[in-house]
Amino acid sequence: MISDRRCSRVMAVLGALGVGTFLAPRAMAVPANVNISKLTGYQTEPTIAIDPSNPNRLFAAANTSSDALFAARSMDGGKTWSYSDPSDGTIADGNDGLPVACCDPYAVFDDFGNLFFTYLDSDFASGPNVVVVSSSNGGKTFAVRAKMRLGTTSKSPAYSQQI
Secondary structure (H helix, E strand, O other): OOOHHHHHHHHHHHHHOOOOOOOOOOOOOOOOOOOOOOOOOOOEEEEEEEOOOOOOOEEEEEEOOOOOEEEEEEOOOOOOOEEOOOOOOEEOOOOOOOOOEEEEEEEEEOOOOOEEEEEEEOOOOOOOEEEEEEEOOOOOOOEEEEEEEOOOOOOOOOOOEOO
16 A cells, blocks of 8 residues: 555656646545335335436435335435325325335436336236336325336337326
């Protein structure tokens, strides 16, 4: 390992040669893990999205141990979190007008701050279906945009909008 003094001399020489400005490596503190769900049981396959129009606005979701998805939002860069459904911390559980979830959540914000969120529903008798919902308020409320049945061919998925 190169000492800080020697590293400083090497960087000074490179800087004098016009190679560029260098900063000595610094140790970074790693923040502690934070349990944002505070739910019993486990949560798996997490997704987190950052709003490019407001990087302090975040949305996180994950599978739960039941037919529902954990979902929460933050307006302060992740310092504090609020459940999308304050009553139980889950969405797509049969109590909110969204198709009941199985798994595979995925979230992304567009450049205008709209959140798009997808997951598989729990209708395995005829599907499952990919559910697409959107939110214009960072994940506080959702509207179903599409429900697409997964196809059975290996070449391309079948699509049938079922709203």
